[in-house]
Amino acid sequence: MKKYAISFFLVIAFAFYAVLNNQSSIDVGPAANGPVAANTGPAANTPTGPAPTPTPTPSPTPTPTPAPTQSTGLYKNGSYVGSAADAYYGNVQVKAIVQNGALSNIQILQYPSDRGTSVRINSNALPQLVQEAIQAQSANVNMVSGATESSGAFQQSLASALAQAKA
Amino acid sequence: MGMPVTVEIVDAAATSGETDTIIREVFDYFKYIDEKFSTYKTTSEITAINDGRLASNKASNDMKTVFALAEETRLLTDGYFDIKRPDGTYDPSGLVKGWAIWNAAKLIAAHGCKHFYVDAGGDIQTSGMNAEGKKWAVGIKNPWNEAENVKVVYLSGEGIATSGTYIRGDHIYNPKTGVAADDIASMTVIGPNIYEADRLATAAFAMGKNGIAFLERRAGEGANSSGGKSIRGYMIDKNKIATMTTQWQ
Numbered sequence: 001m002k003k004y005a006i007s008f009f010l011v012i013a014f015a016f017y018a019v020l021n022n023q024s025s026i027d028v029g030p031a032a033n034g035p036v037a038a039n040t041g042p043a044a045n046t047p048t049g050p051a052p053t054p055t056p057t058p059s060p061t062p063t064p065t066p067a068p069t070q071s072t073g074l075y076k077n078g079s080y081v082g083s084a085a086d087a088y089y090g091n092v093q094v095k096a097i098v099q100n101g102a103l104s105n106i107q108i109l110q111y112p113s114d115r116g117t118s119v120r121i122n123s124n125a126l127p128q129l130v131q132e133a134i135q136a137q138s139a140n141v142n143m144v145s146g147a148t149e150s151s152g153a154f155q156q157s158l159a160s161a162l163a164q165a166k167a
Numbered sequence: 168m169g170m171p172v173t174v175e176i177v178d179a180a181a182t183s184g185e186t187d188t189i190i191r192e193v194f195d196y197f198k199y200i201d202e203k204f205s206t207y208k209t210t211s212e213i214t215a216i217n218d219g220r221l222a223s224n225k226a227s228n229d230m231k232t233v234f235a236l237a238e239e240t241r242l243l244t245d246g247y248f249d250i251k252r253p254d255g256t257y258d259p260s261g262l263v264k265g266w267a268i269w270n271a272a273k274l275i276a277a278h279g280c281k282h283f284y285v286d287a288g289g290d291i292q293t294s295g296m297n298a299e300g301k302k303w304a305v306g307i308k309n310p311w312n313e314a315e316n317v318k319v320v321y322l323s324g325e326g327i328a329t330s331g332t333y334i335r336g337d338h339i340y341n342p343k344t345g346v347a348a349d350d351i352a353s354m355t356v357i358g359p360n361i362y363e364a365d366r367l368a369t370a371a372f373a374m375g376k377n378g379i380a381f382l383e384r385r386a387g388e389g390a391n392s393s394g395g396k397s398i399r400g401y402m403i404d405k406n407k408i409a410t411m412t413t414q415w416q
Binding site: 137 | 173175284286289290291297303304305306307308309310312313315316317318319327328329330331353355379380383403407408409410411412413415416
């Protein structure tokens with residue numbers, strides 16, 4: 001889960017930075033030195049040699065595919081395969097496509113879909129659920145719902161059994 | 168199962184004598200359940216099955232029902248709910264509790280009572296209204312402070328169950344991976360009845376943070392089969408942040 005969270009965070013950070021990078025060049029460019037921005041625009045849009053070769057095989061480290069083009073952004077053009085991250089229900093692996101120095105696309109190479117539940121849970125994980133920090137409530141109640149020591153008998157026996165199974 | 172059981176019946180029609188009789192019946196029922204299903208008792212039927220002294224096809228009807236429900240739940244939860252231990256023996260206590268509370272509530276209703284609740288170790292079936300004529304106010308316990316509620320919900324006719332770890336060092340393990348699922352402090356589920364709420368809370372808790380997504384999906388599916396009442400989930404993680412399903416709000 002942690003790995004998944006970290007990889008997800010990295011993908012988001014990557015995307016965010018790329019977008020930010022793109023935006024700043026658009027905003028700052030025309031105001032500060034218009035003509036230069038006008039020049040870099042077309043340059044960035046010129047056809048860029050051979051397309052990056054897809055590398056669908058899993059690899060533990062990012063493998064940049066060299067592309068013989070000059071890029072104006074922070075990133076080198078090409079496709080980058082991220083490491084396969086354990087997403088609890090299976091591996092998640094993505095490929096980032098950089099064009100014109102900016103992130104243009106993210107392809108999902110691996111995705112936990114080998115079991116029915118994985119697919120269902122993933123398709124369902126998409127809506128953003130509301131979160132809140134827990135806070136003490138003062139309202140009067142008739143009764144209280146909470147786990148008790150004995151209610152976890154199933155879990156406890158399972159835990160002890162699995163602890164033995166691990167040894 | 169060694170847990171506190173509380174029953175309150177507020178029907179005005181029932182005389183105190185009748186109420187006493189009903190409550191005695193309910194406690195006799197829980198005693199019967201405990202003697203049949205407790206894996207801690209050498210004399211229980213489940214122990215006889217686990218020891219190989221009783222073939223499961225020769226078991227009582229209640230035992231067969233519980234095994235059938237457990238198998239149905241195992242499939243529903245993709246194996247996250249499994250009464251079978253790695254050594255081949257069975258521990259159905261994760262299912263029996265909610266099922267027994269639900270049966271106890273039916274028993275009370277069969278006496279004509281409409282306004283009551285049955286609470287066994289914090290898993291609750293509500294019915295009708297409380298003594299003030301309002302919905303039953305149920306607090307959700309703070310996993311870090313027994314004396315504090317972090318949420319209050321108002322229920323009538325629904326069940327509410329919470330799965331969680333409240334004692335330090337008492338972890339729950341994911342049956343799939345054997346890894347401690349201790350990123351979640353508690354998982355509360357409201358369902359059309361306590362049986363549904365309890366089994367889903369147990370399974371969702373075993374799934375860790377994905378459990379809330381599982382409940383969100385069940386909410387969509389369960390709407391028809393449960394008479395329009397939707398399943399709702401409230402998950403508290405170790406950072407004291409609660410995540411709720413869409414229907415919760």
